[in-house]
Amino acid sequence: MLWLKAWMETRWKVTWMLFFGALIVLVAARRAPTGLLATSMMFSVVVTIFLAGTGIETASTRPGESEKGGEGSRLFTLSLPVTRARLFWVRTAAGVLETAALLSLFAVAAWLLLPSLAGNANDALGTFAVIVSLSMAVYAISACLSTFCDEGWRIRLSGLAAVGIYVLSASRRLPPAMDILQSFVSKSPLVTHRMPWDTIVAACLLAVVFFAATLMIIQKRDY
Amino acid sequence: MSEAVIEIDGLRKSFGSHAALDGLDLRVPAGSVFGFLGRNGAGKTTTSKHLLGLIKADAGSARIFGRAVDDPGASVGIRRRIGFVTEDKDMYPYMTVDGIIRFTRPFFPGWRRDLEQRYLDLFDLPRSKSIAQLSKGMRSKLMMLLAISHGAELLILDEPMDGLDPAVVEQLLRELVTIAADQGTTIFFSSHQLPDVEQIADHVAIIDRGKALLCGQLDTLKMRYQRLSVVCSDEPPSDIGRLDGVESVRRNGRMLSILVSRNADSVATRLRQFSAAAVERCPVTLKEVFLEHVGNNQCSG
Numbered sequence: 411m412l413w414l415k416a417w418m419e420t421r422w423k424v425t426w427m428l429f430f431g432a433l434i435v436l437v438a439a440r441r442a443p444t445g446l447l448a449t450s451m452m453f454s455v456v457v458t459i460f461l462a463g464t465g466i467e468t469a470s471t472r473p474g475e476s477e478k479g480g481e482g483s484r485l486f487t488l489s490l491p492v493t494r495a496r497l498f499w500v501r502t503a504a505g506v507l508e509t510a511a512l513l514s515l516f517a518v519a520a521w522l523l524l525p526s527l528a529g530n531a532n533d534a535l536g537t538f539a540v541i542v543s544l545s546m547a548v549y550a551i552s553a554c555l556s557t558f559c560d561e562g563w564r565i566r567l568s569g570l571a572a573v574g575i576y577v578l579s580a581s582r583r584l585p586p587a588m589d590i591l592q593s594f595v596s597k598s599p600l601v602t603h604r605m606p607w608d609t610i611v612a613a614c615l616l617a618v619v620f621f622a623a624t625l626m627i628i629q630k631r632d633y
Numbered sequence: 634m635s636e637a638v639i640e641i642d643g644l645r646k647s648f649g650s651h652a653a654l655d656g657l658d659l660r661v662p663a664g665s666v667f668g669f670l671g672r673n674g675a676g677k678t679t680t681s682k683h684l685l686g687l688i689k690a691d692a693g694s695a696r697i698f699g700r701a702v703d704d705p706g707a708s709v710g711i712r713r714r715i716g717f718v719t720e721d722k723d724m725y726p727y728m729t730v731d732g733i734i735r736f737t738r739p740f741f742p743g744w745r746r747d748l749e750q751r752y753l754d755l756f757d758l759p760r761s762k763s764i765a766q767l768s769k770g771m772r773s774k775l776m777m778l779l780a781i782s783h784g785a786e787l788l789i790l791d792e793p794m795d796g797l798d799p800a801v802v803e804q805l806l807r808e809l810v811t812i813a814a815d816q817g818t819t820i821f822f823s824s825h826q827l828p829d830v831e832q833i834a835d836h837v838a839i840i841d842r843g844k845a846l847l848c849g850q851l852d853t854l855k856m857r858y859q860r861l862s863v864v865c866s867d868e869p870p871s872d873i874g875r876l877d878g879v880e881s882v883r884r885n886g887r888m889l890s891i892l893v894s895r896n897a898d899s900v901a902t903r904l905r906q907f908s909a910a911a912v913e914r915c916p917v918t919l920k921e922v923f924l925e926h927v928g929n930n931q932c933s934g
Binding site for chain 1: 725
């Protein structure tokens with residue numbers, strides 16, 4: 411039943427992301443003949459941003475907090491005979507599955523519509539893995555922010571973090587594994603024809619750390 | 634005395650510099666209808682939230698059914714046996730009445746369809762209507778249905794009558810009495826609506842600034858507390874307030890109105906020894922007792 415609740419609270423966001431994602435795929439497919447690689451990279455970056463956005467939105471719903479309900483709605487959920495950990499994991503897993511489903515859908519669409527990807531199955535799969543791992547990291551950070559920020563601050567802080575990453579990446583001050591932007595440009599599997607394992611592992615570790623931190627905060631906090 | 638369902642000892646909780654609970658002690662007997670009284674901000678909601686494991690206390694302990702509420706494992710088991718109605722009656726606005734019943738049912742193995750149907754009919758709740766379209770009164774009834782239908786042994790109701798029209802209040806009060814009588818359910822409800830409490834409670838506690846000022850059986854309290862209306866033949870002595878048992882004295886010329894919490898007989902005798910020409914005893918209302926305690930506490934700061 412918690413799965414159903416999670417879906418009911420995020421279904422419209424997922425629908426919107428599906429709509430925007432479909433638009434991006436179609437635009438990218440139309441531009442593909444004039445710049446295959448650049449278009450694929452642009453596609454990767456934009457889709458990641460949108461899917462991370464989905465993650466941010468779904469993760470913003472804290473355990474027990476409904477999309478439209480207020481304090482009482484959260485109290486109602488928390489008064490059910492369920493642990494906070496289970497509420498958190500169901501909510502998080504639902505968001506992760508929704509994000510992964512959207513990613514898979516776009517990946518298949520891109521595979522079918524972008525000829526440059528169709529010819530390089532391994533590279534396309536590598537790009538997909540990068541997008542998934544980075545989306546999970548962004549999702550986890552956003553989930554953590556949502557435990558102590560309201561929606562306005564969460565969006566501002568997420569935006570600030572994105573700008574910070576861009577600045578650090580542009581000035582080459584990040585460790586290679588953490589340089590997210592480069593995994594879409596110079597380190598993209600579409601360019602290097604290699605899987606950027608260091609970036610994928612770093613992103614997964616980041617996701618695990620932030621998910622664990624979020625769970626700890628949720629279990630300790632007062633509602 | 635019957636076994637206590639809720640036992641609270643020296644509970645303390647602060648939010649920043651504000652002490653919401655300041656050494657609260659409380660015993661709620663099994664099968665009682667327990668009115669938990671206090672002004673807004675007295676600590677009622679904080680207490681209810683702690684009992685449900687929603688907030689953690691800084692010190693002290695609370696047990697329900699003999700199990701510590703701050704043990705996360707025990708808390709899940711406790712919540713399976715409790716029905717809770719929140720102060721603002723918010724639920725999921727995107728669900729229908731039927732949807733939230735179907736959502737809630739699987740969490741409680743002891744869910745009783747007969748009670749569900751009984752309260753759907755009694756409260757005239759339309760199954761297909763969206764929760765977003767329900768009035769506050771209807772949401773109160775729906776929350777009550779969800780709290781009762783799983784055969785809860787204890788109902789924790791936080792300001793259940795707040796903002797409801799008198800007809801709905803009357804219907805809910807009647808049902809609470811029926812539930813307590815028919816099923817032996819313990820009802821712990823916080824309120825600042827004193828007439829509602831006086832109508833159905835058999836036990837009360839008055840809380841102010843996070844401390845229980847008074848706790849006991851309502852009938853006993855009302856018997857213990859009496860108002861003495863006194864007419865003096867001469868100027869009444871100024872030290873009447875010092876007599877043992879005298880809580881407050883109001884003067885109007887040679888007429889006195891004295892609230893006593895004990896020793897009413899000896900106080901009356903002493904008054905006659907002074908200059909009292911007539912001493913009449915009057916019963917007091919819960920409101921008078923409440924205002925006496927909360928008012929005094931407020932003044933003494």
